[in-house]
Amino acid sequence: MPGVYLAGLVVSLVGMTVLDARFRLFFWRAPWRAAAVMAVGVAFFMVWDVAGVALGIFFIGQQSVLTGILLAPDVPLEELFFLLLLCYTTMDLVGFVRPVVERRLRAAERRRP
Amino acid sequence: MSSTYALLALPFFAAVALVAVVAGVVAARRARARGRRPFVGRRAAVVTSVVAGVALLVMTMVFDNVIVTLRVVAYDPALIWGAKIGAIPVEDLAYSIAAVVLLPSLWVLFDRTGTRITDRDTAGATTARPAPDPTIPRPEDTP
Numbered sequence: 001m002p003g004v005y006l007a008g009l010v011v012s013l014v015g016m017t018v019l020d021a022r023f024r025l026f027f028w029r030a031p032w033r034a035a036a037v038m039a040v041g042v043a044f045f046m047v048w049d050v051a052g053v054a055l056g057i058f059f060i061g062q063q064s065v066l067t068g069i070l071l072a073p074d075v076p077l078e079e080l081f082f083l084l085l086l087c088y089t090t091m092d093l094v095g096f097v098r099p100v101v102e103r104r105l106r107a108a109e110r111r112r113p
Numbered sequence: 114m115s116s117t118y119a120l121l122a123l124p125f126f127a128a129v130a131l132v133a134v135v136a137g138v139v140a141a142r143r144a145r146a147r148g149r150r151p152f153v154g155r156r157a158a159v160v161t162s163v164v165a166g167v168a169l170l171v172m173t174m175v176f177d178n179v180i181v182t183l184r185v186v187a188y189d190p191a192l193i194w195g196a197k198i199g200a201i202p203v204e205d206l207a208y209s210i211a212a213v214v215l216l217p218s219l220w221v222l223f224d225r226t227g228t229r230i231t232d233r234d235t236a237g238a239t240t241a242r243p244a245p246d247p248t249i250p251r252p253e254d255t256p
Contacts, residue, residue, distance in 0.1 A: 005185055030226075037219045044215065045208060048125050057118045057192045061184030078185070089172065090212040091220065093165040098217075101160045105153055 005065040009081040016088040025095030026088070034091065041087040042080070049079060117192040122207040129215045136218035143224075158217065166213040173209040177201040 020026050027034040052058050053074045060066065060074050069077040140158070141151035180186055181200040193202040 005180070005183070030224075033220065033223045033225070036223045037216055040219055041212065041216050044125070044128075045212075048121070048208070048211075052118070052121055055117060055121060055192065056189055057121065058186050058188050061181075061187030063184040065183055065185060076185075086208065086212055087216060090165070090169055090209075090216050093168055094161055094213070094217050094220075097165045097168075098157065098161045101164065102157045105157050105160070109153065 001065060003065075003067050006067055006078050006081060009078060009085055012085050013081065013088060016085065016092050019092055020088075020095075023096060026091040029095065037091060038084065038087050041090075042083045045083045045086065046075075046080070049075060049083075114190065114195045115192055116194065118188070118202060118204040119194060119207075122204065122211075125211055126207070129211045129218075132222070133214050133218045136221040140221050158221075162213050162217060166210065169209045169213050170206055173206060174198050174201065177205050 017027075020028050026037075050072060053072070058074075060076060066076050066078055071077055071080060137155060137158075140154055144151040144154050177186075178199040178201055188202055193204060196203045198206075
């Protein structure tokens, strides 16, 4: 079923956006700063991907779930969405964990005589 | 079987490490300018990356196993170590490790609110005072 992978990625990205909006994790904390992090992050991993493809390490397999749209040889359109999801998931996680860690460290600091 | 895929990660890890060190220096300088000890912030950043990193690695193992099983991605067996987690080569995890260090570092470096901190700090003071001596901890740091 072509497009299934892209659909899955989009659904996951929507989920990340909902979590972001609900808990103010990333874009809902500082939109331009988040956009800059995403842009640099996706570009960084895209270079990594293209290098891996150029070295022949990984490539598109015998599948039937991609749309068939390619950004470059063996770099499907879906890879862009995958990298967006990787970066967004990472920063949502960090945005969620960081305040908890800070609160605990500060509490531990206060308990110390 | 070879280390090609693993070696590919090295230059990218080096770039990530460099960005992380710069972010650490910048964050410490900002903390000192605000009269806070940079030590607490640094430890919070490291603990956050470890906790978020473990969660991200688990998610990556599940996700990558799905796409490798669906054969969205395939690997040249001659260019990977051969050590696998389910269907995925262990080298795949390098992306997540890089992400959880690089992206929060960029988040720190792209922080532009720091330039307005001094305004906010002096606004609360009853009289204008010179910039606080960064070596003297402020009262709120020593309860």
